Amino acid sequence: MKSSYKEKIARRLTLVTALLVMFVFGIIYLVVNFTVVETIDQELEIESNKHVGQIFLANGEIKFMHKDEWQEKEHQEIQLNPIFIEIVDLEGNSMDKSPNLGTNRLLFHPNWNSKEGAWTINIGGQEVRQKQMLLKHEGKPEGYMLLATSFEDARELLDNLRNILLILYPGILISLFLTMRYLAGKSIQPIQKIISKTNQITQSNLNERVPVLDQEDEIGQLTRSINELLNRLEQSMIREKQFTSDASHELRTPLSVMRGTLEVLIRKPRTSEEYVKKIQTALESIDRMSAMIDQLLALARVERSGESMKDEVEIMSFVEEVAVQIEKETGREVRFHTEESIPVFVQVSEKSLQMILNNLIQNAIKYSDGPIDLEIQVENGKPLIFVKDQGHGIGEESIKKIFDPFYRDPSALEKLIPGTGLGLAIVKKLAQESGIEISVSSELGSGSAFRLGF
Structure with a gap:
């Protein structure tokens, strides 16, 4: 079953948002986890710094600067964030430990030291955060002091945060999808109106138009x-x-x-x-x-061929050859002249240009008795070809219509001048396909001039 565009938009936006929310939730969890662990590690660091100056080993015996430190409540009980302490020798053999450890022991590793920070272990079914400190006497290593504190409350906090985020995540996604779906439906309402209107437009009512909304989107x-x-x-x-x-x-x-x-x-x-x-x-x-x-x-x-292939044509020699050829074929005088001293090149279809010039010259011959002038000029770097005749000219109203198929000037019809009214329509179409600008200027009794601009 194909889904609507509204559903596709909603799904795509929800997917992107889901990834963003997942990323944000992950960042929140990692930040909280890092903050909690860092806080516990700082407490361990403070505790270790306090005890490392009060407990030391001398010739294999434990010495206390303050024996009552060992009797503190936090070392006696395992509630209220207790501190666990164990003294071991260089081989890891236990020498003494805080009463709250009971029969349990902290984890010893000979390659760990205080620079490596703390790590999380399990003792007696309880998760703790442990740190290991080297004990020296007169600069000589004598053993290690292992310190740990409960990680249970922190773990419960992190687990609760994780569970809350996991519960919120699908709820947020469902809410987002429904919201996106609603907003997508609102957004495509103008398109649905356009579809409805265009479906009503047929060949019989092509004059109707789609209402334009007052917006530039x-x-x-x-x-x-x-x-x-x-x-x-x-x-x-x-x-x-x-x-x-x-x-x-x-x-x-x-x-x-x-x-x-x-x-x-x-x-x-x-x-x-x-x-x-x-x-x-x-x-x-x-x-x-x-x-x-x-x-x-x-x-x-011409209409079916589309855009013609363009060639580089030197129009001065090209137009001159066309003038000579038509003069020979028709016996009418076709004069070529230009004031340009260097060759003029244009990008145009040679066949199209040939047909355009032939039709214009034949048209000029048909509607005039005098010579036909072909002139090349360059204005502001733009090559121009003029086809001029000395005929009776074209009326102002006819100038607007002479390029329409089958249109013929009323004066030509009155004088019974033969023609089909298609020559200039072909010229116009060829000029459009070749990128040539064509225009005409004429006055009654003064002849006409067709202008081709490249």
Whole structure:
């Protein structure tokens, strides 16, 4: 069974917190343990320093500076933090011990000394903390004094602390998980609203948008990104519908002409001249449809190909060659000029640039009678190519639409200038894919200038 994102967030946060709490509890236990042991060891150190100056060995005999010290209550009984003392010789044989030890003995080890601190041992079923001191007489080692104190209360304290921490730990984890789960549910509520709203948006209501929350956090950014995606989808659908409608309309016109021409031919016998004329009309319609289909396929290939592979192109010689080639093919004057004295290199797809220039120049030839000018400039380190004609120009309203598929200037339609309205749409798409900025400036009666910026 798949768990929800809320459960995953709660589990992950609880796991991280569990590790942190475990670490903190471990630190608390170690600090308390160290503090308790250190306190007991300090008490042992104080006691040993007090007794080491009062008890000493001389020629194998125990000497007391204050015999009554041995009779203190803490050495007689085993309650109230008793102090256990035992005197042993260098071989560890017991020479004397405090009465509270009874029949028990402290642990002796010949290699231990006071510098190694104290250690925990069990005597008579009781846990004690023991320290071992070397006894000297006139600088000569005579034996050892073993001191110990009860560790029972400290052990009970540490065990209680451990048990409390072990009991608290699962309770804290359960509380944390429930709290995290609740907070995670609250945190993802905006996402659930986004999901609910996006599920309601279909192709029929692409104009609807996800409500944007008044916040600059990740949820707000996600909402804006989704709305921007919906904007792009809506515009794409609008363009697709318009494109389909325009393509159907443009193809329907030559088909209607062909059908009407053929219907006229079969109504009654015609002279050979009439047949030739009508067939030529039909062929012109076929040529128009073929040209339109070729342009549509070219536009579809551009949209499908994505970003083109870029080459390093020296545009001065490249543009000059294009001008010479088109001048030979069309017989129209195509002039190239530039004031730049050194080669100008750009990163661009050579095939795309070739198609862009061909379409722009062919367009200029179609809509003007004079020479076509190709000019290269460099402004602020930015290479520019201008394609200029001396035609009748483009109206202000048409400039905004000339790159739309199937759009044609009304003046061109009035003058019956042939065309499909796809050439500049292909140029625009190729320029976008190649990273070229394209713009146009024009005035009626003064010609047009298309500007390509790299």
